[in-house]
Amino acid sequence: MARSRWWLGAFALAGVALLVAVFVLMTADQAPDGRTGPPGRGPLTVVSIGDSTVSGEGAGEYTAATDGKDGNWCHRSPNAMVNHIELRGVTEHVNLACSGAASKHIRLGDKKQWTEPSQALQLKELVKDHRVAAVVVGIGANDEPKFSRLISQCFTAWFSDEAAPCNENIRSDWDQRVDTMVPKVADALNDVRTVLREAGYRKEDYQLVLQSYASPIGPDMPESLRNLDGCPFRRADLRWVRDTGAIDLAAGLQRAAEKADARFLDLSRAALGHEACSGGEDKNSEWFTRFTVRWSDLEHADRANHAIQESFHPNARGHRQFARCMSEFLPSTEDSAACLVGDDGNLHPAASVTAEHGR
Template sequence: MLRRLVALVVVLPLLAVLLVVADSPFPDRLGPGRDAPAALVALGDSTMSGEGAGSYEPGTDGENDNWCHRSTKASVHSTTVPGVDRVFNLACSGTSAEQVGVGANDDPGSQARQLARIAREYRVTTVVVAMGANDDPKFGDVLGACLRAWFDRADCSKGLADEWRSRVDRMVPKVERALRDIRQVLRDEGYTPLSYTLVVQSYAAPVGPDLPNDLQNLAGCPLRTGDLRWVRDTAVGELSSGLRKAASAVGARFLDLSKAGAKREACAGGKNQDSEWFTRLTVDFDGLRDEVRARHALQESFHPNARGHAQFGRCMTEFLATQSREASCVADRDGNLTPVTNRD
């Protein structure tokens, strides 16, 4: 009798464990399998889609009102990850954090849901994300307001400075929510957090105050000096700080690009425009003749150009090869971007 009681004491807990494991919500496999081709996937907005680099993929240059401007020269196509067989760029110019995530209405077109479909066929090893600027900060609208202020001979930064930090603070939970959506869709497809790398990339300052006076007009960069300085020295840095906070909250790695464009901003090269990594004021004059395209005639302005995207991809490649949780892209002695580990 005593032996039977002892056996029950030993066996019952084991049965309980087996029942829990059998009823586990986790799938039996990790992704599509080891033999599946490996993939690198980019999600986010214009800075990731390749806006400003030209060479846009068919169907993303206004066709059927699709203005994603996914470029074959986007930074993800200059990012090299050993063992990766396929690169997917799901980013879309103008995208918000909610559109990167699963969306309020389970939108099947959300980037996270597109990622899930890829993750079933490919073994996703790396996900790089850039988003947030189109949410509460509305960075594109800020540059537009500063452009109008140049015409009015007024400073736009004075009115924006007081509310900028609160805009960034409101953005952070939205970015964090989208990043958790990315984690969740991959978990639903059988991935664990250790089976892939998730990197959040911030934004580079596209303009700065160090430019020739003869380009501080419609010929290049029609923005006032005070506004240019505020964008470069304050706005972009605070935006990066907010994105760092969101990345940390979900255990993602973080690559800070806030100073990546130093001395390479739009118009900084003067007559040597080929030294710049960002587009100047860019007008699609042919598009102005079409009512639909006219609304997007300035869309490419003040975005990384093909040279900038190549440098961002170079820095991301080197960063992914390290074990660092976060780093900043800065120019080395040869003028190329390289990741420098951030030290607290």
């Protein structure tokens, strides 16, 4: 009788072990807490972090708080790309980007841009009452490459008949400057990850995407607009910015994304045929602002220095196109892609530009 009970106990124990094994196999791919998305509470949200290319500079209708009030010139616009991104389940869009920001203004720390604390610290506050599904980052051009300053230098060179094209000076250390930028952008991305990890996020709970910069100008424009009425640049500089500067910058940013295990969306050729002044008399096909002066700002000493700040930035049409491409890229499984104009005239993610052009 005792032996019989021993066999029954052994069978029961074996049965329990089998059930445990089956349960482990069934739940091996599930999170310990059973959740299927970002932790915390609040609406599912997509967030933008970075500089003027994502804040909405050039897209107009800036929020009052970021259009010079108390020294804040972040120029956030409701027309900015993040507000047009469509992602399943997302109901809120939050723009933390600030015009003029560099990587140091993203990172955890005490660096401020236009009176605002670091964007990583702002994200840290945001996750207390938002569930972040994606963070879209556009940063790097205001680090060593000084891409916006490069545009300004080429703008200035147009005024002098005797000066050499500005790209001749820029090329001498351009590659080195891009290389110096790479670890700074990677560190900024890693700080974004740190914020989310400390808030209880796993990597699979959200997407982190770094995007590059579309060339705002190109050589294909009427000669009548190569002046202060549109785009005052030398053709050699227009060609270098589009065909070399923007693509080299994208290659560096892709390396930064890889270092931080982030996804990468290449915009370096996204505006091909839609750059500022490319439409001639019809601006409606252009995705970037031409030389722009906010004349009313010139009437106030504290605003005068920002009167041409919108020039050569994505306009509202450009932001909608970039958002279209990002919306298609986010649900995909690709680690990287390039936004290129399709047969329908709109942007779509495709094979990388770097590979396509053999650079």
